[in-house]
Amino acid sequence: LGHDIYYYDQVDSTQTIAQELANKGVKEGTIVVADEQTGGRGRMARTWYSPKETGIWMSLILRPNIPIQHTPQLTLLTAVAIVQAIEEISGLSPVIKWPNDILINGKKVVGILTELQAEADRVHAVIIGMGINVNQNQDHFPDHIKEIATSLYIEKGKYFTRAEIIQKILLSFERLYDQFLKDGFKPIKLLWESYAISLKQMITARTLSGTIRGKAIGINDEGVLLVQTEEGEVKHIYSADIEISK
């Protein structure tokens, strides 16, 4: 993976460029990397703050031959790949908050955004966007995210070379992706669960269609979060923001 790299100083969003490239038929493993994004996108129609040369703003194009309902598994796989790469390069111990936030000391260091190109049940391309805060100091973050965002520099007290981290991520991703294509999601799910913090806890899930409270009892084989409400009903959560209750 990552054999064809499109590198830019500044773009609107690497996701948009990757979408266009995928439409043109570029091959699996193509990556788009930028030093700066002026219109970085986050989940749930949010923006992603992507200042110049301080983080990794990257999109990866995949063309897996899997049914459309299995694509959330790739988001979980990506989270595992990034956690492993960060552990290896920094010695820090990041954790995953479902579905795809990576936190260190309770603050977000990585966000993942998965977008699809599909027709009926056929997946043409999966575009996985990764935003990793690497060398920012606290003052770099805008006020509204200062309390909830962190970077590898803030957590470790040293600067990191972005290219080295990208290399490590692609290596761990490739290892997990090969295993996924060969053995399916089971082994990836076990790894994901070993890094997850939101399981077996009382949570509040804010979805686009309302708020659900209950105990996060696990993820199913498609990567969907299962939440048991007080009434004992098990709800399937496909997309939400999760808050862990104290």
Ligand code: BTN
């Ligand atoms: C989130 O946590 O909301 C997901 C954030 C994803 C950000 C990355 S940065 C590279 C890629 N390009 C974008 O515009 N977004 C993703």
